[in-house]
Amino acid sequence: MSEIGARIAEFFAWLSTIVPAFVTPDWAALIGLLPLFVAPLVLLWLLYTGGIWTLVGITKRGAQLKVGAPLPTPAPLGADGRPLFPAGRPYATSEAAIYPNGSTRSLRGEPLLIACPSCLAVRVAERSTCDACGLEVRARTLIAVERPAGPPPGGAARA
Numbered sequence: 644m645s646e647i648g649a650r651i652a653e654f655f656a657w658l659s660t661i662v663p664a665f666v667t668p669d670w671a672a673l674i675g676l677l678p679l680f681v682a683p684l685v686l687l688w689l690l691y692t693g694g695i696w697t698l699v700g701i702t703k704r705g706a707q708l709k710v711g712a713p714l715p716t717p718a719p720l721g722a723d724g725r726p727l728f729p730a731g732r733p734y735a736t737s738e739a740a741i742y743p744n745g746s747t748r749s750l751r752g753e754p755l756l757i758a759c760p761s762c763l764a765v766r767v768a769e770r771s772t773c774d775a776c777g778l779e780v781r782a783r784t785l786i787a788v789e790r791p792a793g794p795p796p797g798g799a800a801r802a
């Protein structure tokens with residue numbers, strides 16, 4: 644037999660040891676290796692979803708509605724030049740301003756005062772019940788929503 648024939652026989656002998664590994668694999672060993680195949684897939688999925696949510700968090704648009712702060716109105720002045728505060732409306736004496744119903748703090752953060760509509764006793768606006776007559780004033784303010792000043796930037800460029 645020639646050298647080439649010996650090489651060919653050697654190749655087929657090697658092939659006969661390799662082929663059974665694919666034709667009849669050792670299933671128990673392969674099942675044991677399953678976590679090695681599943682773990683990278685799970686890791687890829689986690690990286691993909693984490694990346695997507697990070698992208699959403701970075702590029703998401705802000706809130707479309709803006710809640711407007713209730714603005715006080717200046718109190719009308721009396722004949723003596725002092726401000727007049729109507730009963731049942733929160734007011735700030737330092738600013739001489741009347742605040743919307745339900746307000747308890749001024750724009751500076753100071754507590755507002757309110758005169759009882761029944762007995763005109765003055766109390767802090769945070770307290771809903773009058774100490775003198777027991778009248779309870781429940782004021783609910785509507786939430787003022789401001790319109791945006793204009794369309795979002797880049798709107799015309801996108802269209």
Ligand SMILES: [Zn+2]
Binds near residue numbers: 760761762773
């Ligand atoms: Zn009262």
